[in-house]
Amino acid sequence: MIILAFDFGTKKMGVAVGEQIIKKARALSVLSMKNGQPDWIIIKKLLKYWDPKIIIVGLPLNINGTKQNITQQSEIFACKIQHKFNIPVEMHDERFTTVEARSIIFKKGGFKALKKKRIDSTAAVIILESWLEKFS
Numbered sequence: 001m002i003i004l005a006f007d008f009g010t011k012k013m014g015v016a017v018g019e020q021i022i023k024k025a026r027a028l029s030v031l032s033m034k035n036g037q038p039d040w041i042i043i044k045k046l047l048k049y050w051d052p053k054i055i056i057v058g059l060p061l062n063i064n065g066t067k068q069n070i071t072q073q074s075e076i077f078a079c080k081i082q083h084k085f086n087i088p089v090e091m092h093d094e095r096f097t098t099v100e101a102r103s104i105i106f107k108k109g110g111f112k113a114l115k116k117k118r119i120d121s122t123a124a125v126i127i128l129e130s131w132l133e134k135f136s
Contacts, residue, residue: 004028004046005056005128006081007094007120008074010036014120017050018128020135025128027121036073040084047085055087058094058127092131097123 005025007014011033018025028046031038057078060068075091082089101122 001053002050003054003056003128003132004050004052005058005092005124005131006077007058007097007124007127008060008070008077009033009120010070010073012120013038014122014124015046016121016124016128017052018125018132020132023129023132023135025125025132027118027125030120038077043081044085047087052087055081055089056092056128056131057081057089058097058123059091061093061095063095090131092127094123094127097126097130101126 001020003018003020003025005016005018007016013031013033015028015031016025017028031042055078057074060070060074062068078089078091081087098119101119104122
C-alpha cells in the first residue's frame with residue numbers, strides 16, 4: 001500500500017512517499033505555500049501519480065502534548081485534502097521530527113547540508129516511518 005505524508009508548514013510543506021509492506025519512506029519534494037495554502041494542482045498531480053491509499057499529515061504539538069498555533073492550520077489542511085480527493089487522512093504526532101531531520105542531515109553532510117528544503121522533506125519521511133512503525 002502506497003502512502004503519502006505531508007509535513008505541513010505555513011511557508012513550506014515537505015512531502016514523502018512510503019510503502020506499508022517494507023515500512024520505508026523517501027523524501028519527494030517541498031511545496032511552497034502561498035498565504036498558508038498549498039498549490040492544490042500540484043497536490044492533485046502528486047496524488048494522481050502515486051495513487052496513495054491513505055495520507056498522513058503531521059500533527060504539530062508542544063512537548064507536553066498541547067496544541068500549537070499551527071496545529072489548527074494543519075488539521076484544516078488534513079480535512080481539505082480528504083474532502084477534495086476522497087482519500088482517507090490520518091494525523092500523526094510530529095513532535096521532534098524537525099530536530100531529528102536536522103540531526104540526520106547534519107550527520108550526512110555537515111552544516112552545508114542543512115538546507116530548509118531537505119529538512120521539510122526529511123521530516124515528512126520521519127512522520128511517515130513513525131506512522132508505519134505502529135503496524136510492526
